[in-house]
Amino acid sequence: MAARSYGQYCGITTAVELIGERWALLILRDLMVGPRRYTDLKVGLPRIPTNILSARLKELQEGGVVRRAPLYRTGLVYELTEYGRALEPIVLALGRWGFQQMGEPGPDDIVTADSLTMALRTAFRPDAASSLPAADYEVHVGDVALRVRVEGDALQIAQIAPAAPPVGGRLPDGEPEVVFAAGPGIRLVISGELTPAEAIDAGVVHVLAGEATLLERFADTFHIDKAGSAALAA
Amino acid sequence: MAARSYGQYCGITTAVELIGERWALLILRDLMVGPRRYTDLKVGLPRIPTNILSARLKELQEGGVVRRAPLYRTGLVYELTEYGRALEPIVLALGRWGFQQMGEPGPDDIVTADSLTMALRTAFRPDAASSLPAADYEVHVGDVALRVRVEGDALQIAQIAPAAPPVGGRLPDGEPEVVFAAGPGIRLVISGELTPAEAIDAGVVHVLAGEATLLERFADTFHIDKAGSAALAA
DNA sequence: CCGGATCCGAATCGATACTG
DNA sequence: CAGTATCGATTCGGATCCGG
Numbered sequence: 001m002a003a004r005s006y007g008q009y010c011g012i013t014t015a016v017e018l019i020g021e022r023w024a025l026l027i028l029r030d031l032m033v034g035p036r037r038y039t040d041l042k043v044g045l046p047r048i049p050t051n052i053l054s055a056r057l058k059e060l061q062e063g064g065v066v067r068r069a070p071l072y073r074t075g076l077v078y079e080l081t082e083y084g085r086a087l088e089p090i091v092l093a094l095g096r097w098g099f100q101q102m103g104e105p106g107p108d109d110i111v112t113a114d115s116l117t118m119a120l121r122t123a124f125r126p127d128a129a130s131s132l133p134a135a136d137y138e139v140h141v142g143d144v145a146l147r148v149r150v151e152g153d154a155l156q157i158a159q160i161a162p163a164a165p166p167v168g169g170r171l172p173d174g175e176p177e178v179v180f181a182a183g184p185g186i187r188l189v190i191s192g193e194l195t196p197a198e199a200i201d202a203g204v205v206h207v208l209a210g211e212a213t214l215l216e217r218f219a220d221t222f223h224i225d226k227a228g229s230a231a232l233a234a
Numbered sequence: 235m236a237a238r239s240y241g242q243y244c245g246i247t248t249a250v251e252l253i254g255e256r257w258a259l260l261i262l263r264d265l266m267v268g269p270r271r272y273t274d275l276k277v278g279l280p281r282i283p284t285n286i287l288s289a290r291l292k293e294l295q296e297g298g299v300v301r302r303a304p305l306y307r308t309g310l311v312y313e314l315t316e317y318g319r320a321l322e323p324i325v326l327a328l329g330r331w332g333f334q335q336m337g338e339p340g341p342d343d344i345v346t347a348d349s350l351t352m353a354l355r356t357a358f359r360p361d362a363a364s365s366l367p368a369a370d371y372e373v374h375v376g377d378v379a380l381r382v383r384v385e386g387d388a389l390q391i392a393q394i395a396p397a398a399p400p401v402g403g404r405l406p407d408g409e410p411e412v413v414f415a416a417g418p419g420i421r422l423v424i425s426g427e428l429t430p431a432e433a434i435d436a437g438v439v440h441v442l443a444g445e446a447t448l449l450e451r452f453a454d455t456f457h458i459d460k461a462g463s464a465a466l467a468a
Numbered sequence: 469c470c471g472g473a474t475c476c477g478a479a480t481c482g483a484t485a486c487t488g
Numbered sequence: 489c490a491g492t493a494t495c496g497a498t499t500c501g502g503a504t505c506c507g508g
Contacts, residue, residue, distance in 0.1 A: 004479095004480095005340065005343075006257075006260060006279075006281060006345060007280070007281045007342050008260075008344055008345070008346065008349055008419060009261075009336070009339040009343040009344065009345050009349075010329070010332075010345070010349040010350075010352070011328075011329040011330065011331075011332040011333035011336060011353060011356055011458075012259065012260070012263050012325060012328055012329040012332055012349070012353075012356075013260060013333075014333070014336045014350060015328045015329065015331055015332025015337055016259050016260065016328075016332070017332075018332065018335060020254065020256070020259065020482075021480095022254070023240075023481095024481090025246065025250050025254065026240060026246070026250065027249065028322060029246050037489075037490085038491070039489060039490070040489050043402070044489090045240075046241070047240060047241045047482085048482090048485065049481070049482045049484090050483095050484095050490090050491070050492085051481085051482085051483095051492075051493080051494095052402075052480090052481065052482075053491090054318075054490085054491060055480095055493080063335065064335065070453055074489090075489080076489085076490075083334070083335070086331055086461075087295060087331060089327070090324060090327045090328055091246060091325050092329060093323070093327070094245075094246055094249045094250075094324055095244070095245035095246040095249065096245065097245075097246040097249055097320055097321060097324060098244075098247070098248035098249025098250070098251075098252065099248070100245055101248055101249075101252060101297065101298065101317070101334035102245060102248045106239065106241075106243075106244040108238075108241055109241055109242060109243040110241060110242055110243065111243050111244070112242065113240070113245075114241055115244040115246070115247070116244075117247060118396070119244055119245060119246075122245055122246070142494090150245070166325075169491070186345035209302055212399070220249075224245075227320075228458070238498095255499095256499090256500075257500095271470075271471085272470070272471050272472070273469080273470060276471095281501085281502090282501090283500070283501045283502060284471090284472070284473085284502095284503095285472090285473075285474080285475095285500085285501085285502095286499090286500065286501075287472090288471085288472060288473080289499095308470090308508095309470080310470085310471075392472075469508105470500090470507105470508085471505105471506105471507095471508090472500080472505105472506085472507090472508105473504105473505080473506075473507100474503100474504080474505075474506095475502105475503085475504080475505095476501100476502095476503090476504105476506105477501090477502090478499105478501075478502100478503085479499085479500070480496105480497105480498080480499070480500080481492100481496105481497080481498070481499080482495100482497075482498085483495090483496090483497095484493100484494085484495095485492100485494080485495105486491105486492080486493075486494095486508090487490100487491085487492075487493095488489090488492100488496080
């Protein structure tokens, strides 16, 4: 394992040695949504070989980033340590940065519940949200469905489908104010290249129920602009 | 190269595909100090195989993170694009995060001019600095020597030794107010585990010239505390 | 010296199968 | 559910070589 060392005494190097291996940051991305079982991670990262998943989880535990915890009577989840949670603003900022270079999805690219949850978190603008009324959305992308509630500067996301993990967030009471389905083109709404109205016209977004005008509020609340990658909230 | 794709349509995934390969982030770290020639990078990353350095530079160019630029009449430097520079606050935050898990250096670990420059940038606290008088330090670690000037909330670092790169920062005029040499234990001063006075007593820091009391100001200006990884300045 | 390209053994990764 | 085991495919590391 010393063979993977970069041979430099430096904080950046240390960080890369801790979380720079292939797949590690994506495992952490999913754990930032909540504690996950081994199998949850495997489902959320369909292309990861299981031996790699095992190896990464072991390394991340040794690095103090991830911890195993019991779930119910028998059962087991992986969760971030406090040190691991400190990575969250960094990963969110990285997501904003990467967002700008996203093109069209490849033919085999998928969107998972956890990746979409984190994508919404990267795009969330607390400042904008706090000056807007509370809102309650239901978002569908592919077969992923999320319940997204914004209140003041707080964002709460619960996974409706596919089958929510046992430790997922609790569903808000009541009905969403708007339900909409989107394809990859939702990216253009987040980036501001399309207004919600244009996105509906272009067939990128379909309103399934509720008030279409609420999409304006959604677009104001979730937005990543060109310079957006620099800001990193604590 | 599509084989390296993670198969997910997500900003974080895109970011990791752009800069997540082995050595990539360390190349970027050095480029954040300034434009560098191929050979500068090779010297600053002694353990990188040259074919990997070539491959990474090519990939980073394709990703729009790095660009080649002419230097003088004949000659060539690699430099960050604007998009690549947007990574800087993220890399600095990552350095703060990794700093906390740094232990003692391994027997073959080295400190380079660029890694030390970036380490000081990660530890720099503009808020603290702006309420302190300006200061002019000369820092030696191993055979690396840096001239470090703090004025208000601005930090300027020039590399004195080893031989400054052709495009390095300009040396400030005048004499440094204090010259000191440090070993790896300087980390304990940055983390606050040792006061400068204790560090001098412990032989971790040697004052070669000037006022030893200025090290107090240095320790106030350059500091990473346990919760420090969260804050990310633009 | 600069800026790589080439070659090859070692280590890692990916895909699949299998197990307590 | 939570992983190991195996094995071919890739990538990495180390060294050498080469054209300007």
